[in-house]
Amino acid sequence: MNHHVNGHPGLINRPPREINSKVAITRSQDYSDSDRSIKEALDLLGLTKICEKGDKVLIKPNLCLPTPPEDAETTHPEIVASMVRLAKEQGATVQVGDSCAWHLSMELVFETSQVREAALAAGADEVLDFAECDFVEVRVPDPRVMKTVAIPRPVAEADVIINLPKMKNNFVTLTTLAIKNMFGLLRLHDRHRYHRTPMDMAWACNDIFKAIKDQHRLTVIDGIWGVEGATHAGPVCKPGVVLASEDPIAVEAIANMVMGYHALESPHVQVGMKDDLGTGDPAEIDVLGASVEEVLHPFQRSLVSYVSRYTNVTEYYGGTCAACLWPTVALPPVVDPDKKYAVISGARVFLADDLEGVDEAYLVGTCACTPNHQHKGFMDKVRVAKKVIKLPTCPAMTHLLEERMGGVYDQARDAGYRDLIAVDGVALTHLPDTVRPELLPDVIERKEGRKKSWP
Numbered sequence: 001m002n003h004h005v006n007g008h009p010g011l012i013n014r015p016p017r018e019i020n021s022k023v024a025i026t027r028s029q030d031y032s033d034s035d036r037s038i039k040e041a042l043d044l045l046g047l048t049k050i051c052e053k054g055d056k057v058l059i060k061p062n063l064c065l066p067t068p069p070e071d072a073e074t075t076h077p078e079i080v081a082s083m084v085r086l087a088k089e090q091g092a093t094v095q096v097g098d099s100c101a102w103h104l105s106m107e108l109v110f111e112t113s114q115v116r117e118a119a120l121a122a123g124a125d126e127v128l129d130f131a132e133c134d135f136v137e138v139r140v141p142d143p144r145v146m147k148t149v150a151i152p153r154p155v156a157e158a159d160v161i162i163n164l165p166k167m168k169n170n171f172v173t174l175t176t177l178a179i180k181n182m183f184g185l186l187r188l189h190d191r192h193r194y195h196r197t198p199m200d201m202a203w204a205c206n207d208i209f210k211a212i213k214d215q216h217r218l219t220v221i222d223g224i225w226g227v228e229g230a231t232h233a234g235p236v237c238k239p240g241v242v243l244a245s246e247d248p249i250a251v252e253a254i255a256n257m258v259m260g261y262h263a264l265e266s267p268h269v270q271v272g273m274k275d276d277l278g279t280g281d282p283a284e285i286d287v288l289g290a291s292v293e294e295v296l297h298p299f300q301r302s303l304v305s306y307v308s309r310y311t312n313v314t315e316y317y318g319g320t321c322a323a324c325l326w327p328t329v330a331l332p333p334v335v336d337p338d339k340k341y342a343v344i345s346g347a348r349v350f351l352a353d354d355l356e357g358v359d360e361a362y363l364v365g366t367c368a369c370t371p372n373h374q375h376k377g378f379m380d381k382v383r384v385a386k387k388v389i390k391l392p393t394c395p396a397m398t399h400l401l402e403e404r405m406g407g408v409y410d411q412a413r414d415a416g417y418r419d420l421i422a423v424d425g426v427a428l429t430h431l432p433d434t435v436r437p438e439l440l441p442d443v444i445e446r447k448e449g450r451k452k453s454w455p
């Protein structure tokens with residue numbers, strides 16, 4: 001497979017690099033020999049040391065959700081433990097840390113993922129919930145979207161950062177690998193504002209990486225088990241690989257190829273390559289150990305566009321961002337088969353006709369609720385509906401589940417629509433063949449009013 005992209009007209013027009021980046025690929029069927037797969041990868045890279053005696057090493061796994069290791073959403077505890085052992089053997093002080101998504105309980109994440117127990121048993125000095133840490137402002141060199149970034153003090157003060165992402169799909173950015181794993185360094189409210197589009201995410205994550213670039217020593221991608229299909233709900237797959245590199249862009253590009261995608265298909269790689277965080281051009285990367293062809297494991301794709309599964313719910317999108325997609329598809333909170341609904345989000349929405357006969361029209365997000373973001377006459381057409389419900393907060397600018405911030409979900413709850421939850425969006429924006437089937441019936445029963453509210 002030749003994915004040579006450098007010099008392609010219109011892509012990233014820069015001279016070829018003289019020194020290639022290295023990415024090591026090792027194989028493992030399960031997690032029983034994680035020490036071996038990681039050490040073998042480091043040997044291939046020629047890295048005898050990942051730190052100096054006395055260094056403060058910060059290990060950053062992906063601990064986004066309270067799910068068990070066999071769901072493959074989080075970096076496996078054995079991979080974390082192996083890396084802790086390695087750093088301890090080399091005389092470092094070791095901290096392991098992350099923060100979770102959507103204001104879920106980090107205590108539950110540590111427990112369910114089994115990472116805290118494994119890390120401490122392997123000798124980690126501390127396991128940190130970043131949300132509980134002090135944050136310090138750090139300068140971003142050559143910034144795109146943020147001149148400074150607030151990151152947890154232990155991260156800012158670490159001598160060495162080891163990045164341990166999981167190999168997974170993501171419906172906004174296609175994959176979530178080396179660069180996006182650094183999103184977990186942000187406070188939750190800083191994180192959501194970049195969740196609008198793939199490019200927002202790519203610029204933001206690369207800026208975060210620039211701030212810690214000099215501390216980043218190594219990225220090791222846990223691809224022994226991964227998640228394909230739908231984001232946060234897809235089936236577990238078993239590529240059986242570990243990828244490691246000092247170059248976060250190179251390891252992400254090669255991981256994309258292992259997953260059956262183009263090396264540059266996730267925007268993080270293009271942006272990181274352009275901003276010189278590394279190279280995503282396979283012609284500039286030495287792949288060591290197993291080849292991409294030998295370990296190729298095409299992932300089932302995550303779809304990026306969805307419509308409501310209910311035929312009496314009509315959606316109207318005007319260039320809607322990914323952040324508005326989930327609440328849009330999750331509305332209305334409960335679907336009455338005898339009613340007609342319209343759900344509208346985005347800017348410059350096209351409405352062929354007015355909403356006569358519609359019982360409830362939902363305007364989701366700042367764009368949909370702001371007349372001067374719409375075509376002339378838009379509100380006149382909407383007002384014809386029997387009831388218009390405005391949820392005027394931009395979901396990308398607020399926490400999804402936080403009470404105080406007045407985000408779309410809170411506004412829906414305050415307006416009496418108590419059953420609208422982010423989880424509905426996760427389940428309903430996935431097709432039965434791309435999602436773990438056991439997740440869907442519960443949401444559908446609740447959505448159709450046959451089961452009472454979320455706990």
Ligand code: SF4
Pocket residue numbers: 196319320321322323324345346347364365366367368393394395396397
């Ligand atoms: S309100 Fe507008 S800017 Fe905000 S997420 Fe929705 S479509 Fe995007």
